Amino acid sequence: MLDEICGCPVYLKAECLQRTGSFKFRGAYNRLAAMSADERGRGIVAWSSGNHAQGVAAAARLLHVDASIVMPADAPRAKIDGTRRYGATIVFYDRETENREEIAYGLARERDAIVVPSFDDPYIIAGQGTLAAEVIEDLTGEANIPDCFLAPCGGGGLIAGCATIVSSKWKKTRIYSVEPEAFADTARSLAAGERLRNRKGITSVCDALLADEPGRLTFEVNRRLLAGGLAVSDQAAIAAVQFAFRHLKLVVEPSGAVALAAALQGLVPGKPRGIVIVLSGGNIDPVPYSKMVANA
Amino acid sequence: MLDEICGCPVYLKAECLQRTGSFKFRGAYNRLAAMSADERGRGIVAWSSGNHAQGVAAAARLLHVDASIVMPADAPRAKIDGTRRYGATIVFYDRETENREEIAYGLARERDAIVVPSFDDPYIIAGQGTLAAEVIEDLTGEANIPDCFLAPCGGGGLIAGCATIVSSKWKKTRIYSVEPEAFADTARSLAAGERLRNRKGITSVCDALLADEPGRLTFEVNRRLLAGGLAVSDQAAIAAVQFAFRHLKLVVEPSGAVALAAALQGLVPGKPRGIVIVLSGGNIDPVPYSKMVANA
Numbered sequence: 040m041l042d043e044i045c046g047c048p049v050y051l052k053a054e055c056l057q058r059t060g061s062f063k064f065r066g067a068y069n070r071l072a073a074m075s076a077d078e079r080g081r082g083i084v085a086w087s088s089g090n091h092a093q094g095v096a097a098a099a100r101l102l103h104v105d106a107s108i109v110m111p112a113d114a115p116r117a118k119i120d121g122t123r124r125y126g127a128t129i130v131f132y133d134r135e136t137e138n139r140e141e142i143a144y145g146l147a148r149e150r151d152a153i154v155v156p157s158f159d160d161p162y163i164i165a166g167q168g169t170l171a172a173e174v175i176e177d178l179t180g181e182a183n184i185p186d187c188f189l190a191p192c193g194g195g196g197l198i199a200g201c202a203t204i205v206s207s208k209w210k211k212t213r214i215y216s217v218e219p220e221a222f223a224d225t226a227r228s229l230a231a232g233e234r235l236r237n238r239k240g241i242t243s244v245c246d247a248l249l250a251d252e253p254g255r256l257t258f259e260v261n262r263r264l265l266a267g268g269l270a271v272s273d274q275a276a277i278a279a280v281q282f283a284f285r286h287l288k289l290v291v292e293p294s295g296a297v298a299l300a301a302a303l304q305g306l307v308p309g310k311p312r313g314i315v316i317v318l319s320g321g322n323i324d325p326v327p328y329s330k331m332v333a334n335a
Numbered sequence: 336m337l338d339e340i341c342g343c344p345v346y347l348k349a350e351c352l353q354r355t356g357s358f359k360f361r362g363a364y365n366r367l368a369a370m371s372a373d374e375r376g377r378g379i380v381a382w383s384s385g386n387h388a389q390g391v392a393a394a395a396r397l398l399h400v401d402a403s404i405v406m407p408a409d410a411p412r413a414k415i416d417g418t419r420r421y422g423a424t425i426v427f428y429d430r431e432t433e434n435r436e437e438i439a440y441g442l443a444r445e446r447d448a449i450v451v452p453s454f455d456d457p458y459i460i461a462g463q464g465t466l467a468a469e470v471i472e473d474l475t476g477e478a479n480i481p482d483c484f485l486a487p488c489g490g491g492g493l494i495a496g497c498a499t500i501v502s503s504k505w506k507k508t509r510i511y512s513v514e515p516e517a518f519a520d521t522a523r524s525l526a527a528g529e530r531l532r533n534r535k536g537i538t539s540v541c542d543a544l545l546a547d548e549p550g551r552l553t554f555e556v557n558r559r560l561l562a563g564g565l566a567v568s569d570q571a572a573i574a575a576v577q578f579a580f581r582h583l584k585l586v587v588e589p590s591g592a593v594a595l596a597a598a599l600q601g602l603v604p605g606k607p608r609g610i611v612i613v614l615s616g617g618n619i620d621p622v623p624y625s626k627m628v629a630n631a
Contacts, residue, residue: 055584056583060584117581281621284586284621285413288352288356288586289586290580291584321584325577325580325581325628325630325631326629328628329626330625332621333621333622335621
């Protein structure tokens with residue numbers, strides 16, 4: 040069905056099926072695994088709306104590292120519960136009035152702990168890229184290498200990691216970041232050639248993609264390797280969540296469905312001959328999901 | 336999480352991700368592929384509450400065979416739409432007052448077409464068994480072969496096909512059918528040593544498992560190869576659908592979740608050292624799914 044809609048073979052990388060329900064475990068594990076025994080003993084601090092939180096918490100548990108995570112008080116319940124289940128300590132903050140990075144760095148100073156950023160870190164970026172390494176391995180036998188690769192984009196760590204490996208193996212594949220329209224900082228920054236911030240006071244149903252601006256490191260990678268940035272409306276993201284329910288039998292959160300939304304809406308430039316779509320996560324609360332699905 | 340709940344490694348075979356959203360494509364394709372060109376030219380007739388319907392319709396389209404499917408008027412919309420999308424002709428009947436087999440055989444006589452039964456056929460049974468062949472292949476590298484294998488059971492075709500291959504490769508693995516409590520004809524028949532019918536006028540949320548009695552062929556296989564039959568309440572099936580939403584990020588219909596429900600409820604006899612669970616399908620309508628998920 041997707042092939043018919045998109046007019047070419049479509050391949051899905053379903054990271055909602057990944058440990059912790061999103062790709063974030065990859066980068067977090069890679070970062071923690073690279074720490075020395077001394078560093079691990081000091082514990083870690085991270086901030087996250089929920090997917091990185093769970094990734095860090097799960098990796099910390101596996102590696103016996105003490106983890107404190109700064110999360111917005113209005114984060115999805117599923118993400119808070121998930122983070123807590125892995126044994127991390129959660130410190131809540133108010134998204135409107137407090138700065139999560141300040142809180143995190145304050146905690147780290149107090150505890151002599153190590154900050155694990157959610158995207159702007161070479162180990163995190165490389166870890167997220169392992170997803171694309173698997174895609175390339177899985178599609179080795181295919182007659183035609185997909186010429187388009189789409190992934191959701193918040194701070195840009197996932198797409199930067201994927202672009203690094205995809206561009207080195209599939210030289211002709213065009214790589215696009217996909218963002219919610221109101222948070223299309225990477226798309227606008229790529230077009231402008233410099234890092235631009237999102238307006239204040241905006242919101243989106245894509246709670247995992249609400250970054251203020253592209254990361255320093257991630258933008259350096261992305262401006263060299265991406266063909267451009269795409270953006271979709273919240274409505275299109277929800278339609279993609281519904282499509283995934285109805286036809287893919289996968290639970291995908293709106294943030295995780297934006298790349299699928301771009302493909303369903305025919306936003307991929309040119310005439311694609313094959314598209315890889317990353318479904319980056321599936322951590323969504325029962326009530327909002329149930330409302331989205333009821334109208335599928 | 337499942338390993339923790341069940342106290343041993345658990346492996347899921349997610350047939351909701353199969354073409355047509357359930358395992359039924361396997362048997363249908365195998366049956367149609369075995370037909371001669373002359374037989375295919377005559378067209379086929381089948382009856383089904385929806386998953387076999389879609390499996391037959393999809394296989395018929397691939398093999399250019401004309402297909403008519405007898406479906407209950409109250410079948411889930413998702414299953415009716417799916418069957419229609421593959422190009423099959425649908426003939427509706429009233430589950431209370433009409434007999435679907437009579438209608439199907441009547442149509443077949445009229446059109447000189449071939450009846451494709453939903454479970455009581457060696458090709459169908461063998462086709463469904465390919466699922467277990469994949470499980471065995473996938474787990475070749477595991478240190479310990481799972482000693483329990485659970486699959487949902489309506490007429491018994493899926494479990495008979497799986498049992499045939501599992502018992503030949505994994506000699507010590509105990510194989511269990513899982514049914515809704517009100518339709519536990521296979522469990523009761525296995526215990527009695529003869530085929531018993533379900534009571535009339537009962538119902539279950541597991542719309543794909545409402546068989547009247549075990550098949551003749553399937554029961555012959557199952558009474559030799561199964562360790563027994565398990566049964567779960569509708570409530571337990573729904574709890575398993577919710578678990579699959581929340582933790583597996585998979586859309587599973589209640590019928591497809593009964594084996595998972597049995598494992599979650601600790602119904603597997605003995606002390607399992609490893610469990611394979613078949614999630615047999617994910618074709619559920621938006622409104623009932625949304626109601627189930629809202630309380631997850």
